[in-house]
Amino acid sequence: MSARSHSAGSQTLSARLVATAAAHPGRLAVLVGNDGWTYEETYRGAIAVAERLRAAGIGPGHRIAIWMEKSQLSLRVLLGTLLAGAAYVPIDAKMPFRRAQFIATDCGVSALAVDTLRMEHLEEIRSEIPTLRLCFEEGKGALAALPPAEEEFADLLAGYPIAVDPEEPAYILYTSGSTGRPKGVVLSHRAALSFVDWCIATFEPEADDRMTSHAPFHFDLSTFDLFVTLTVGASVRLLRSTEVMLAPWLAKKVGEWGITMWYSVPSALVSMMEQGQLSAATWPSARVVLFAGEVFPTPPLRSLRRALPQARLFNLYGPTETNVCTYFEVKEIPDAQTRPIPIGIVCENLHGLILGDDGQPVERGTEGDLWIGGPNLLTRYWGDEELTRKRLLADPRPGRGDLLYNTGDRVREEEDGNLTFLGRRDHMVKVRGYRVELGEIESALHAHPAVAEAAVVALPEPDAGYRLEAYIAQRGATPGSSGVTPGDSAAPGADDAALRLHLKEYVPLYMVPEKIHILNALPRTSTGKIDRVSLTERSTNVGGP
């Protein structure tokens, strides 16, 4: 099954999705809990949404906000929006009302979809968004159970999708970054398909594959879960937030469900390994496991590699602005290795440059900032021309005119051509005059057997330097594993003094944090990454823990 057969003649994401639905109406497309829906059932629902949008004069050039828990209904709105030629704006369901309102207002949505738990805010939100003309509510209208089918599916589908130029937005993902307000990353149909086609060529998904959707819709990992699946005719199981939180249960079920391809942040895999049983015996069908979003600490990654000998494991790297832009296949990791694995090589559909402080390409082996060019790139930041100009620059090499995106990450190309991730520019700080990479300290902490999670935060000092504090979660602190209950004082080997001693074997004295806090678990953001902002606040607050 070649990439070519999927892409012939279809240049928008929506057209490709419709083509697959038309070709495989009877195949299973989506599963949630004990329910499942075929391609026909899924797209009949999406068309109901698209028809409602059209009737309200909403289509190309418009945006639809989805403020719902992940479900078959929120997926219906997502697909219906694409079919109608508009762009969807997924808003984290757990986000406070004011933030949801900010996003919906910021990008001037014409329609908003909410589920039952968020309906109490509907009246208030409705009155505050000037561009809003239509609301979808769970259980009503296009989000109710569909009436018995009258028209033939093929006939219904023939009217879709509403055609748009591939450069038109398919979705806008709001990212918070480390500070300030969320910014909307505008991604086109062209960008979406460029990523989808790279995935098809690299991981060779088939119609028989069974994917999971672990990531929320506002996290770009979801573009693999949904669009790769629904382009090749496979099925995807939407995981709900409670399912995702119960690691031992989930680890067992993933095996039972016969999942073949998994994609998530590293912590989800680490939790399932530590609290459940994740091995070839319990995940017999797993053949591709992808992870992205954070550095995967080496000790548990080594265990994962050994636990799933029949699966291919890939480390994927890339900001929302470029989706996945580099990748590395994980082979056996030697016992002695403590440093993180590389982020690998730039994806074949993109190109990358490592630029020095002078804005010119550096020699191999020298560290620099990673800039990425190619069809995956964002179109712009919504409503922020200044930021767009700052992060998208013309290729400095003579004769090249295309735009490159500044990832804000420091990398170094090794002799074997793989890129080593050296950290975010804003994770490199000066402590007592020395340059420090927070990730290096975190790696060193991970080398201690009692450490399950680690994060180091830098707190500004009046002299323009920083001081360091570390937060760790000890292995066995979560219920269900080795019998330690939360609230127990530090398990043997994991107290401040022991960790400090351990660190001194790995890093210079100035890199040893002033305080090492031991928690039961580190706080996470809605996308599953360690919530460093929250940890920094904790350390900053006077009298805080």
Place this chain on the structure above:
Amino acid sequence: MIENELRQFILENLLEGSGQAEVADDEALVATGRIDSLGLIKLIGHIQQQYRVDLMASGGPDDFESISSMAAAIRRHG
């Protein structure tokens, strides 16, 4: 009664500072985000300590929907 004990634990440890003074038996807790994943871990640990039931290992997502469902799960497994 299990429901009341759970309610007290939740109000004192997970919802303190939220301004919420009551939690109904059938109120959705996790789905609403009122209890986050850290809160869930504390709750599971408390249930293990108090009732000797390990809902992390033996429970499913539906068990954690509300106080009622948790109490029912505790009675089932305890």
